[in-house]
Amino acid sequence: xxxxxxxxxxxxxxxxxxxxxxVIAQKCPEIKVHVVDINAERVAAWNDPNVENIPIYEPGLSxxxxxxxxxxxxxxxxxxxxxxxADMIFISVNTPTKTYGMGKGMAADLKFIELCARQIARxxxxxKIVVEKSTLPVRTAEALQDILHNTGxxxxxQILSNxxxxxxGTAIDDLLDPDRILIGGDIDTDKGQAAMKALVxxxxxxxPEAQILTTNVWSSELSKLTANAFLAQRISSINAMSEVCxxxxxxxxxxxxAIGMDSxxxxxxxxxxxxxxxxxxxxxxLNLVYIAxxxxxxxxxxxxxxxIILNDHQKRRFAKxxxxxxxxxxxxxxxxxxxxxxxxxxxxxxESAAIYVSDHLLNEQADIIVxxxxxxxxxxxxxxxxxxxxxxxxxxxxxxxVSSAKEACHNAHAIAVMTEWDEFKxxxxxxxxxxxxxxxxxxxxRRILDQLKMEEIGFKINIIGN
Ligand code: UDX
Ligand code: ADP
Numbered sequence: 001x002x003x004x005x006x007x008x009x010x011x012x013x014x015x016x017x018x019x020x021x022x023v024i025a026q027k028c029p030e031i032k033v034h035v036v037d038i039n040a041e042r043v044a045a046w047n048d049p050n051v052e053n054i055p056i057y058e059p060g061l062s063x064x065x066x067x068x069x070x071x072x073x074x075x076x077x078x079x080x081x082x083x084x085x086a087d088m089i090f091i092s093v094n095t096p097t098k099t100y101g102m103g104k105g106m107a108a109d110l111k112f113i114e115l116c117a118r119q120i121a122r123x124x125x126x127x128k129i130v131v132e133k134s135t136l137p138v139r140t141a142e143a144l145q146d147i148l149h150n151t152g153x154x155x156x157x158q159i160l161s162n163x164x165x166x167x168x169g170t171a172i173d174d175l176l177d178p179d180r181i182l183i184g185g186d187i188d189t190d191k192g193q194a195a196m197k198a199l200v201x202x203x204x205x206x207x208p209e210a211q212i213l214t215t216n217v218w219s220s221e222l223s224k225l226t227a228n229a230f231l232a233q234r235i236s237s238i239n240a241m242s243e244v245c246x247x248x249x250x251x252x253x254x255x256x257x258a259i260g261m262d263s264x265x266x267x268x269x270x271x272x273x274x275x276x277x278x279x280x281x282x283x284x285x286l287n288l289v290y291i292a293x294x295x296x297x298x299x300x301x302x303x304x305x306x307x308i309i310l311n312d313h314q315k316r317r318f319a320k321x322x323x324x325x326x327x328x329x330x331x332x333x334x335x336x337x338x339x340x341x342x343x344x345x346x347x348x349x350x351e352s353a354a355i356y357v358s359d360h361l362l363n364e365q366a367d368i369i370v371x372x373x374x375x376x377x378x379x380x381x382x383x384x385x386x387x388x389x390x391x392x393x394x395x396x397x398x399x400x401x402v403s404s405a406k407e408a409c410h411n412a413h414a415i416a417v418m419t420e421w422d423e424f425k426x427x428x429x430x431x432x433x434x435x436x437x438x439x440x441x442x443x444x445x446r447r448i449l450d451q452l453k454m455e456e457i458g459f460k461i462n463i464i465g466n
Pocket of ligand 2: 011012013014016017036037038039042092093094112115
């Protein structure tokens, strides 16, 4: 018999857990949703009386949190209490790429997932449905099952895979109106089917049932990796063509438009850029490459690895082009970086191209002035320090963070547009030009500026893919 869910716990109050649970709470007022995290600072920010201070910036999110928080949406650090009370537990903790040991630099680090499983096993006194929400390597559910079922406390755990397809910056729209919901479970048993039905019922509060797909666990897990690999592959494909365009005089947007009108190809995800970032694409492809290698599928591994190789090349060649154009030296020159987030409308900087381009420019002893409307100064320093290529002292001496684009560009030798924030399209470019060193160079890594207009003002502009 299907259990009707009354109490949900979500472990992990990050970019996935936070927005997803806020939307579930809004759409399912009869369900109590507890989001728990070991990071007390993050939890405090979610509970900040001023809802604009929640730790994640997503258009529309703060309104939903304001509406539901304290009613049926709660944030706390009381992980065990929330596990104990819940009928359904979502695991939304981070699964970074391993930085040590076997699979270093490729495999997903499942340390946090395993800790969660052990904690659930220890605390649970009655039957639970455990939902993996984090992107995980295929067959993680099996590992979860193993840990949970060997605890000896006679509790039945049903493990479901329910990958999240939301993209940052549009998370709320993606959650409210998803293309599909994917639920993988043990379809061969009655208990497995009942667990899947219970989760279908949660989503059916606002998603038409025809859009809720149910599969076996492995298909669900692999579909998530495959979807991200295909999306990233499209970007690397168009970015590969951007370099050909630059050499031949073609325009990459015109090429994208022409091919995108072929309904078999489609027009989305064909925007050439300085390289994709974000917490998912690189991690998931590396994970896929690792899985393929582990299975002895060398050609498959090489095929997908090329998507990452091209993406790294795109970031590197953008940085090199800046150095080359500025007469082969940027030493002591001021480069304004407009944007630090990996895309617009988010404060997330994970794997952002801006980090790698800046790192390269620091190798060349450039002075960097950063402006991003949503990213905090300390995050920018932490991102550069994490790479470990430059001392904290050097980074803080060479990199300054300012609070407007105008300030960043003042006395700059060159400007690099790293994130496609809308406000960069409408800056007073003539005024900026006046206050820069001449020749005033602009490198548009996002194709948001009008080449002719910028040239009319006097800029020497380099647009990726032109
Ligand atoms: C991605 C997937 O889209 C989402 O389904 C999954 O759940 C998580 O990973 P996200 O990383 O949040 O989402 O953002 P996305 O919009 O996919 O952008 C990823 C990167 O690709 C960004 O750096 C973006 O600027 C870049 N991009 C995207 C391009 O360079 N060109 C494009 O045409 C699209
Ligand atoms: P994602 O983008 O996948 O949501 P984030 O890094 O934004 O990833 O969020 C993951 C969250 O999970 C972090 O806030 C982290 O503190 C939390 N977390 C990791 N391990 C645990 C754990 N064992 N218990 C509770 N929270 C955890």
